[in-house]
Amino acid sequence: MVxxxxxxxxxKDERKKVVACLVEGNSLRATVRMTGVHRTTIMxxxxxxGEACQAYQDTALRALPCKRVQCDEIWSFVGCKEKNVxxxxxxxxxxxxxxxxxxxxxxxxxxxxxxxxxxxxxxxEFMSDLASRLAHRVQLTxxxxxxxxxxxxxxxxxxxxYAMLVKQYGNSPESSRGRYSPAECTGAKKVKITGDPxxxxxxxxxxxxxxxxxxxxxRRFTRxxxxxxxxxxxxxxxxxxxxxxxxxxxxHQSLRITPAMAAGVSDHVWTLDEVIALLx
Numbered sequence: 001m002v003x004x005x006x007x008x009x010x011x012k013d014e015r016k017k018v019v020a021c022l023v024e025g026n027s028l029r030a031t032v033r034m035t036g037v038h039r040t041t042i043m044x045x046x047x048x049x050g051e052a053c054q055a056y057q058d059t060a061l062r063a064l065p066c067k068r069v070q071c072d073e074i075w076s077f078v079g080c081k082e083k084n085v086x087x088x089x090x091x092x093x094x095x096x097x098x099x100x101x102x103x104x105x106x107x108x109x110x111x112x113x114x115x116x117x118x119x120x121x122x123x124x125e126f127m128s129d130l131a132s133r134l135a136h137r138v139q140l141t142x143x144x145x146x147x148x149x150x151x152x153x154x155x156x157x158x159x160x161x162y163a164m165l166v167k168q169y170g171n172s173p174e175s176s177r178g179r180y181s182p183a184e185c186t187g188a189k190k191v192k193i194t195g196d197p198x199x200x201x202x203x204x205x206x207x208x209x210x211x212x213x214x215x216x217x218x219r220r221f222t223r224x225x226x227x228x229x230x231x232x233x234x235x236x237x238x239x240x241x242x243x244x245x246x247x248x249x250x251x252h253q254s255l256r257i258t259p260a261m262a263a264g265v266s267d268h269v270w271t272l273d274e275v276i277a278l279l280x
Contacts (some may be wrong), residue, residue: 050237065206093232107262
């Protein structure tokens with residue numbers, strides 16, 4: 001028989017085991033089986049710690065010395081996909097969900113993120129938050145999503161070297177029709193929007209690689225599974241914990257230090273004990 005620990009009885013070691021499972025991409029039920037901690041207790045810990053990680057990074061990620069920033073949006077869904085969501089469930093935050101992410105191309109630090117819709121309002125909120133965290137003028141690259149145009153202009157007011165990398169796609173092959181299969185990318189066009197961006201650095205390669213890291217590190221982002229988030233609060237908490245671990249705890253293979261250390265935000269590699277201590 002599996003013994004389930006309750007939230008108020010979790011020891012430091014038990015909390016650490018739970019968090020270690022979550023940041024390595026395990027689902028809630030897998031974490032239950034690996035740790036013996038009740039699913040509700042794990043969810044409560046995730047939500048509390050996610051909120052604490054969000055608050056800490058909101059304060060710590062300021063006056064960042066970035067030079068080149070790449071932005072992208074990554075799709076997921078909460079509860080059910082957009083085509084199946086009811087009006088009532090939509091109000092509760094269910095349906096398609098997009099995470100907007102801004103990343104320093106040099107230090108690989110994720111400077112800002114926002115969970116919302118893929119619309120102009122979310123784009124504006126995200127860009128305003130990103131701009132407020134930067135110490136000086138940067139070169140900015142996004143994909144060709146038109147919502148960025150107004151959002152960047154409003155957030156930076158022209159004080160940015162901004163370009164879009166507009167990808168061109170062909171038709172999906174006949175053999176893959178009716179299944180999940182993205183269209184083939186046939187080329188990309190670098191489009192200057194504002195300022196004087198260096199074409200050599202107009203790229204979204206690093207942020208697109210970060211998208212893969214998200215899908216590999218959070219079970220709820222994995223495509224074609226039943227591990228999706230059931231509540232928007234849980235989704236946001238998981239993302240905040242993921243970026244805390246990515247920015248402060250996980251040594252980047254090419255940098256050999258953490259992104260936070262490379263950006264001067266931290267002077268050491270954080271342990272999971274330090275992350276859990278944010279709960280107070």
